[in-house]
Amino acid sequence: MAKEITNREENYALWYNNLVVKADLAENSSVRGCMVIKPYGYAIWEKIQRTLDDMFKETGHVNAYFPLFIPKSFLSKEAEHVEGFAKECAVVTHHRLMNDPGGKGVVVDPAAKLEEELIIRPTSETIIWNTYKNWIKSYRDLPVLCNQWANVVRWEMRTRLFLRTAEFLWQEGHTAHATRQEAIEETERMVNVYASFARDWMAMPVLVGSKTPSERFAGALDTLCIEALMQDGKALQAGTSHFLGQNFAKAFDVQFAGKEGKLEYVWATSWGVSTRLIGALIMAHSDNNGLVLPPKLAPLQVVLVPIYKGSEELQQLAEYLLPVKKALEAKGITVKLDDRDNVRSGFKFAEWEMKGVPVRIAAGPRDLQQETLEVARRDTFEKQSVPKEGIAGYIAQLLVTIQDNIYKKALDFREAHTFTIDNYATFKTRIEDGGFFLCHWDGTPETEAKIKEETKATIRCIPAGVPPEPGTCMVTGKPSAQRVVFARAY
């Protein structure tokens, strides 16, 4: 099988795009900036969704659904929010088409102009807080812990499959609390849920921290985030959790009566992850042969490939492999027997490699004779002959090993690409090669802007849970309370 994708080392962006398309994950649609998520890519999203949804429910959340449309005037109610989101968005102005009087298909009916334009939600704080106004009257109505799985639209000029698209799928949690402290705890709880999910399911180590004011969500008092390092040395923000203070409660006048009857504004959080996670998953682990998927999120965990000549051998091997398939399925492993007779084994091997199936089990006539199977790992390409007897237990264990190994590899990569730098000149040179840079910064937006301007690097986060290590800013020499994480980012 011919090499189908560009090498990472040659052109990382092209490698990524080739891989997304060749592994059948997604493709660009006819609508500018919108993608089609193909069944194989969507199956990964379903696994992500199912797992996160369970985690949200375990932490006390329920799902609900709010309108796709936001009245234009709602966006103006929170001053910072409108600056951040009202600019590039899809605007619905009419509600009817009519036959073109000139006979050319259909045209917008000018008589069906809306009184107030509707915005396709870029995020739902405004419509949700307008709704919460009616739900929350007393402290007994709090907390409200809602999540929504939905599509959102942000009119991006430069789009990339999964990483940045005009429409994307996501979840957005929106919670309401009686106290500042409770809302802050929720904000932290949810960023930690994201971090656990990234580590335990995506096999992707992440840094947890706060954004600087200039990188915060529009309307938030604090934005916590998880940041992952991709194989090209660029950072990717994979999830955010916002402490919104009372900003939206004030904008939409949401007050509650406390135990003593006094009216107070409600405290808010919001938090979200999107189909961008699939982009992160791809870029964190994959190689020049295609996708590498952690077993826990792989739609297909094992593929069985008979190596045969002629239909009689195929028949024999299919019979030999069928009990293997059943034994694996009995352990809850998802498995496919690839008995196609119109492509060669080499083609099948390359195809399943491209699609990142964690384990391939092949069997030829000799395996049949010796009661063995050839087991190949996608993550290391190691092959081993294994007795057929007890194969299910062996594979179940191997999947755990692979999951751990993929995580370890990503963690090793991140550690090898995390640098402590104190000299700005060195920083400027070294940032070209990518990686996370732990540096002292004086805490001013001016210095932050200067660094971004001169190096394209941004502060990815002020890391949480790190003992403060005072120092001096690498640019201005002014005092700094702790190192922050710089990187170039997606």
Added chain:
Amino acid sequence: MAKEITNREENYALWYNNLVVKADLAENSSVRGCMVIKPYGYAIWEKIQRTLDDMFKETGHVNAYFPLFIPKSFLSKEAEHVEGFAKECAVVTHHRLMNDPGGKGVVVDPAAKLEEELIIRPTSETIIWNTYKNWIKSYRDLPVLCNQWANVVRWEMRTRLFLRTAEFLWQEGHTAHATRQEAIEETERMVNVYASFARDWMAMPVLVGSKTPSERFAGALDTLCIEALMQDGKALQAGTSHFLGQNFAKAFDVQFAGKEGKLEYVWATSWGVSTRLIGALIMAHSDNNGLVLPPKLAPLQVVLVPIYKGSEELQQLAEYLLPVKKALEAKGITVKLDDRDNVRSGFKFAEWEMKGVPVRIAAGPRDLQQETLEVARRDTFEKQSVPKEGIAGYIAQLLVTIQDNIYKKALDFREAHTFTIDNYATFKTRIEDGGFFLCHWDGTPETEAKIKEETKATIRCIPAGVPPEPGTCMVTGKPSAQRVVFARAY
């Protein structure tokens, strides 16, 4: 607790609306025609989704995701389709807002006008067949069996929660086949999946049949449907499955090379159900005390209510009920212990009745003494004292009994309201009281239109699997091959 909802018998429409709001299922949003699905209502949708999704996968389907936006020109490609769907829809014309030069919030930026307007999908045949064009080249690429869970928008003028809203949630299956026969079989398979789901999960008997040409989906050669009878005697179309022939393949030029290399147009189906099912579920079973839910779709199947005086008794009863809760949960039953101390038991009873929880278990001091529990059924209001010992097995069985009873009640109702009528004058009188009417019709759209005009009744379906019984049309006396089902409908 004061009576909270209007009686069905007084004003059915108001009863329905009161119930949806009081049972906390949904509410109207600030956006005209769009609803907010509240957590309790959404939990029902999640159960519907999970179950149907499993049924789709068992029948070989996979999920995918296609864009929210449809270029205006796509709608014009299938002539009948555009007539049916292009008229009342949300049209995106701009992609940016800007600060109002007059200082009043934000306004549409006239410079950000789209070259081609985008329609919010009212259904996705066009964007999907435009995509399938690239997926399907050979008979080996067929069948394509995709489903999509999504939101769609149809600009309805008169909306009702769940039953007819501008935006709603649904699933839409879109399949592509090599032969006409295979596509017809798929159309039938999926309408039968819907019928099984309605019967076995919603406890709602449905008629399965074909629509007449005038009631077909715009662009279909045949539309199969499931039709349910609501308690006010009106019919509700609960799901449809369309045989689309080669219409969309021709409109989007989707051809495949057969085994001999000859190019042929692909055969298509599409099928869908929506959040309307929740409206059907409510109207099929509920009563003047509120919602009645079949146990299989109830977010909460059992509620435990301690009947106590003072905090010591509450404590004792909570301890008494906790093992009951655990035993039920061990059987996979969803259960809540309502130990609120700020509302009285009567209030709790009324609230859980309103929310349709199938079984209520109450316990007071005497139950504690006698090791008993008071079990009340929501469907029949029957109460019984039951030994605490073995309660989990008893309740598990009771939930099955309730599920069956709710179905039987709905089936009995339908049978009592299904009439065979041969005289048009009689029909005109009897239709006023509602029900399904099995009548002979001459098969012409003219007669169908006349009946609709004169009686507001439409042909709900030409029933499938019924032995043909020739007769004469009740209106024109012309020959008829079989009886069809008339009703007034939602």
